[in-house]
Amino acid sequence: MPAEGGHTRSTLPATAFAALDAMVRPRSVAIIGASDDATRIGGRPIAYMQRQGFAGTILPVNPNRATVQGLPAFGSVGALPAAPDVAIVAVPGEAAVQAVDDLGAKGCRAAIVFTAGFAEVDEAGTAMQDRLVAAARRHGMRLLGPNCLGLFNASINFYPIFSLSFEQGWPIPGNIGIASQSGAYGTHVFAVSRMRGMGTPVCITTGNEADVSLGEAIGWMAQAPEVEVICAYAEGIRESARFTAALDLARRNRKPVVLMKVGRSELGGHAAKSHTASIAGDDTITQAVLDEYGVVRASTTEQMLDIAYAATKRVYPVGNSLGVITVSGGAGVLISDAADAAGVPMPPLPEASQAHLRSLVSFCAPRNPVDCTAQAVNQTELFPQFLETAAADGGYGSMIIFLSQTAGSTTLSPKLRPYMRAVREKFADRLWVLCGIAPPEKVREYEQDGFLVFEDPTRAVGVIAAMGRYGEAFAAAPPQEIVAPAVALPATTPTEAEGKRILARAGIPAVPERACASADEAVAAAQSFGFPVVAKILSPDILHKSEIGGVLLDLNDAEAVRAAHATLLARAAERAPGARIEGVLIAKQIRGAVEMALGIARDPVFGPVAMVGLGGVFIEILKDVSFRRCPFGEEEAERMIRALKGFPLLDGARGRPRADVKALAGALAALSRFAAGADERLLSVDVNPLLVLPEGQGAFAADAVIEVEETT
Numbered sequence: 253m254p255a256e257g258g259h260t261r262s263t264l265p266a267t268a269f270a271a272l273d274a275m276v277r278p279r280s281v282a283i284i285g286a287s288d289d290a291t292r293i294g295g296r297p298i299a300y301m302q303r304q305g306f307a308g309t310i311l312p313v314n315p316n317r318a319t320v321q322g323l324p325a326f327g328s329v330g331a332l333p334a335a336p337d338v339a340i341v342a343v344p345g346e347a348a349v350q351a352v353d354d355l356g357a358k359g360c361r362a363a364i365v366f367t368a369g370f371a372e373v374d375e376a377g378t379a380m381q382d383r384l385v386a387a388a389r390r391h392g393m394r395l396l397g398p399n400c401l402g403l404f405n406a407s408i409n410f411y412p413i414f415s416l417s418f419e420q421g422w423p424i425p426g427n428i429g430i431a432s433q434s435g436a437y438g439t440h441v442f443a444v445s446r447m448r449g450m451g452t453p454v455c456i457t458t459g460n461e462a463d464v465s466l467g468e469a470i471g472w473m474a475q476a477p478e479v480e481v482i483c484a485y486a487e488g489i490r491e492s493a494r495f496t497a498a499l500d501l502a503r504r505n506r507k508p509v510v511l512m513k514v515g516r517s518e519l520g521g522h523a524a525k526s527h528t529a530s531i532a533g534d535d536t537i538t539q540a541v542l543d544e545y546g547v548v549r550a551s552t553t554e555q556m557l558d559i560a561y562a563a564t565k566r567v568y569p570v571g572n573s574l575g576v577i578t579v580s581g582g583a584g585v586l587i588s589d590a591a592d593a594a595g596v597p598m599p600p601l602p603e604a605s606q607a608h609l610r611s612l613v614s615f616c617a618p619r620n621p622v623d624c625t626a627q628a629v630n631q632t633e634l635f636p637q638f639l640e641t642a643a644a645d646g647g648y649g650s651m652i653i654f655l656s657q658t659a660g661s662t663t664l665s666p667k668l669r670p671y672m673r674a675v676r677e678k679f680a681d682r683l684w685v686l687c688g689i690a691p692p693e694k695v696r697e698y699e700q701d702g703f704l705v706f707e708d709p710t711r712a713v714g715v716i717a718a719m720g721r722y723g724e725a726f727a728a729a730p731p732q733e734i735v736a737p738a739v740a741l742p743a744t745t746p747t748e749a750e751g752k753r754i755l756a757r758a759g760i761p762a763v764p765e766r767a768c769a770s771a772d773e774a775v776a777a778a779q780s781f782g783f784p785v786v787a788k789i790l791s792p793d794i795l796h797k798s799e800i801g802g803v804l805l806d807l808n809d810a811e812a813v814r815a816a817h818a819t820l821l822a823r824a825a826e827r828a829p830g831a832r833i834e835g836v837l838i839a840k841q842i843r844g845a846v847e848m849a850l851g852i853a854r855d856p857v858f859g860p861v862a863m864v865g866l867g868g869v870f871i872e873i874l875k876d877v878s879f880r881r882c883p884f885g886e887e888e889a890e891r892m893i894r895a896l897k898g899f900p901l902l903d904g905a906r907g908r909p910r911a912d913v914k915a916l917a918g919a920l921a922a923l924s925r926f927a928a929g930a931d932e933r934l935l936s937v938d939v940n941p942l943l944v945l946p947e948g949q950g951a952f953a954a955d956a957v958i959e960v961e962e963t964t
Contacts, residue, residue, distance in 0.1 A: 774816075
């Protein structure tokens with residue numbers, strides 16, 4: 253949000269989301285277009301609410317009937333005895349617009365618009381949707397939809413929805429909320445959850461999002477006692493302020509969000525000119541935002557529900573690691589591979605603990621995974637010793653017990669289960685997962701004992717990794733509040749030299765350099781800096797100079813500089829004949845530095861996003877980069893840098909001197925403040941390379957491009 257003198261991150265209070273209470277937790281509901289036929293769109297909500305016992309007042313509006321499904325009907329909105337908290341609108345086209353206007357005039361606080369044929373269809377539909385929203389806003393109403401399936405809140409038996417999914421069963425008790433832009437997919441998640449025995453008391457589908465967005469649905473759940481775990485489905489994020497505020501509130505309230513985001517596309521417009529934009533793409537930036545708030549992303553329905561199932565245990569390990577007790581060496585290898593791929597460490601047990609376990613079963617493999625062999629489950633009194641030793645001595649945040657068919661054995665499982673329950677209760681701060689095969693009733697017993705149960709250990713490792721990510725997000729200190737001073741951009745895209753002067757004022761120093769109009773000036777500049785030097789063509793129209801041979805290195809004397817000056821002008825005339833040439837840039841050539849790249853891309857939803865990665869000509873090939881929304885401070889900048897696969901190059905790998913990571917982080921944070929302080933005319937920034945010298949010697953921009961939208 254704009255702040256005096258610059259910009260900061262936006263936040264919204266929980267009360268902003270509680271404003272949806274009238275829509276999700278009402279005391280009265282009107283149905284505009286109410287039908288006596290319980291199978292029609294205008295009839296299903298009434299039938300559902302009566303069937304399940306909604307305690308509020310149901311007010312059907314139908315000018316052609318005295319009663320609807322046994323309830324008194326009203327001929328118009330104006331005839332209603334009182335203003336309802338919320339109304340369902342199930343009438344077509346312009347009648348829906350009129351209904352919303354009438355409801356607002358009556359004092360209704362919210363409307364759920366089933367009606368389709370709006371912005372999802374054509375320009376005429378878009379215009380009609382604009383009138384619908386204008387009618388709602390005239391009266392201070394909130395609007396869900398249009399073109400939405402509705403919502404349900406089973407905790408109060410409120411069903412303003414026309415989904416067929418309830419023909420197969422009603423929501424069961426639980427604490428998982430579903431927020432979905434797609435009505436069909438949202439209720440699909442509900443139905444699959446119910447089949448898996450998972451309770452989803454609240455589901456909100458947002459349709460066209462003419463008013464209430466996915467972010468607001470998530471935000472309402474983040475502050476609602478009905479919901480502890482949030483499943484979300486998004487096809488595209490239409491606005492950022494409420495979305496990020498909702499994710500922030502969920503994190504602060506320790507409510508995990510698992511999101512399925514479909515659709516992958518690259519940023520358009522300026523991607524061809526900006527390295528950062530061409531690497532980023534909408535999906536990469538969305539992922540960076542999700543990572544910022546500790547949201548775990550799912551790629552399948554199964555994965556989403558696995559994560560939600562695990563999150564209902566409310567155990568989120570910090571500094572997560574995995575200990576494994578298995579009766580199968582092969583399963584131990586499978587789990588180890590999965591843990592390595594998921595980034596979950598599996599440190600070995602201390603040597604003394606391993607020796608103790610060998611004293612119990614001499615042929616066990618006690619390192620981690622701990623293969624206790626079939627001996628420890630046949631000689632059942634040994635089994636709890638393996639469990640307790642691993643849990644007590646390994647310090648693991650998560651534990652897997654792989655029992656395979658033994659978990660369902662009618663002879664062994666009754667003996668093992670009390671031992672397992674006792675150890676789990678003793679170490680209740682750990683996340684405990686049983687991998688085994690058992691009948692459904694036996695699985696429920698293990699779940700009642702506090703275990704997550706999976707047949708597939710790979711899926712188990714996936715949820716363990718996710719719970720660790722939530723733990724780290726919930727334990728993290730609140731983000732530092734960063735104020736970005738306002739930035740005055742030039743009227744047009746500046747030259748490299750001017751761009752670096754602008755960035756230097758923002759806190760990103762440049763390599764010593766000078767713009768030279770003649771060969772004599774170039775020689776004088778080189779002599780003042782000391783040889784060797786670099787010569788580069790200087791033009792606002794040639795953003796990537798290396799592509800036309802516009803950069804010459806290792807110029808060691810005056811004659812080399814004179815020759816380079818002539819060569820660059822000739823190449824520019826030949827290879828970029830229409831470009832404006834402002835001379836040649838002479839810069840001090842720095843040796844012994846690590847080349848890094850910094851950049852800014854402007855996302856249409858999330859605004860300016862900063863990038864850091866290994867620099868040079870291979871950045872778009874390797875794509876070893878980190879992204880983060882702007883602005884942020886030095887601590888977050890350093891986390892981005894350390895997340896790079898190539899970070900060892902900065903950290904003294906193979907005898908190299910340690911690079912000045914502190915200076916690099918300072919430059920990255922300064923760039924983020926610059927981007928946040930600039931207005932929307934800032935299209936992109938590329939600093940490549942940024943030369944990072946050994947520790948304590950600084951980091952300097954050797955090349956920079958600032959692309960701005962020209963003012964008219």
